[in-house]
Amino acid sequence: MVFSVHILKFLAALAVAVILSSAATYAYFTYATPLKTATETVVNTITMTTYGTVTETRVVTTTVAQPITMTFYQPTMSTYAVPQKTVTLVETLATTIITPITVTTTIGVTATVGKFEVKYPITIVDSAGRTVTFEDVPKRVVVVSSTHAMVLLALGVGDKIVGATDTVTKNPLLMSLLPNKNIVEIGKWSSPSAEAIMLANSDLVIFYASFYRSTYDAVASKLPQNVKVVYFDLYKPSTMFDEIYKLGLIFNRVDKALEIISKWSSRLTSIAAKAAEIRPSDRVRVFFETYTELATAGPGSGWYQVLTFAGGINVFGDVQQPYPKVSPEAVIERNPDVIIKVVSSTTFDPCRANTTKTLENIYNTIVSRPGWDKISAVANKRVYIYSTAYLDGPGYVIQVAITAKLLYPQTFRDIDVQKWIYEWLADMGLNNPEKVCGMPWVYPEIP
DSSP states (O other), rough: OOOOOOOOOHHHHHHHHHHHHHHOOOOOOTTSOOOEEEEEEEOOOEEOOTOOOEEEEEEEEEEEEEOOTTTTOOOOOTTEEEEEEEEEEEEEEEEEEEETEEEEEEEEEEEEEEEEEEESSSEEETTTSSSEEESSSSSEEEEHHHHHHHHHHTTOGGGGEEEOOOHHHHHHHHHHOOOOOOOOOOEEHHHHHHHHHHHHHHHHEEEEEESHHHHHHHHHHHHHTTEEEEOOSOOOTHHHHHHHHHHHTTTTTTHHHHHHHHHHHHHHHHHHHHHHOOOGGGGOOEEOOSTTTBBBBBBHHHHHHHHHHTTTTTTTOSSSSOOOOOOOHOOOOOOEEEEEEOOOOOOOOOOTOOOOOHOOOOHHHHHHHHTGSSSHHHHTOOOOEETTTTTSSTTTHHHHHHHHHHHOTTTTTTTHHHHHHHHHHHHHHHSSSHHHHSSSSSOOOOO
């Protein structure tokens, strides 16, 4: 007798949840690893009763291997996060009457679901290698950048922010999303004030790990001992998702952290896997200009990794500094196929602007630089400007997507960058982002 069984639609999503809820160590993957592998194990149990009932129970176990490319890794699941309940999902798929025998086919899947509850005290290691212990969930938080504020909003703990630098306090959109409207301004992100932080009466301060370390250390040394300090970047793929998970632990928001990690890491993995398939002879040579004129993205910078994930060849990949300034002549000599310039939200914010004139002016300045008409990127009209406004944290993945589409428009034609941007803004709590942020992030618009 042959029984036909349809696999439940939720298995794929469930498999991802099982992976994220299982113990995982730091694991590095290569481009050669398949993006998804699924296996099915079926156990049939046939029971005959006195009355001629035949029951087949089909238990399907699906495992998914989801690799992450480059030096990008899954976060280590902590023993602090304990699953609260286990449920069994059972659905009757088909009942067939075969006189005088009744055949019932069922599928049962047992999985860990529900809320992860963090058991305090917990101890984490931040991105500066410092060990920090938390006896309870922080209640009053100071952030040194809009990056940190955006991630906390996405985790659902924006209400705990009581102090921030002017990157937050002078941004109307971010301030509109923060429940607390009396945020204490603690100065600039490059030079925060210890006195202002203490005025905010905070119990946690979040600094960058890769910028102004000596400045932040000096500020931290002035704070009371009961104020915890952690250093997280939240913009480098090599540490970003692990940092988000640790913030999930700190704020007892592990479920939300895993949801963010699953969504955005899978998208980054998909982009990198497609980029890896591009033949070396077809790869595009790129000059990537940062916020500062003629400063480029060297090893150690987040944008260097953006280019790597997107499959581009950095024409200044041989430099030693993260953000070296190069000469106009050096760019001409290296003759890139594409030029990408990034600007901050201070220069162009698509959620506050009503025209792209600012980006157009920057574009005209670049293509008009003396001698640059000889560069392939300029001659072939492959010069692009994009704003990084709100594209930090998981929004970093959107920067990779933008870059990939600019370099290889056909390969990545299925990615809807604008949709991803609106999703990320909605994750932070912005209602109707497509109406609030009407301007494009890229100029000229993505081909």
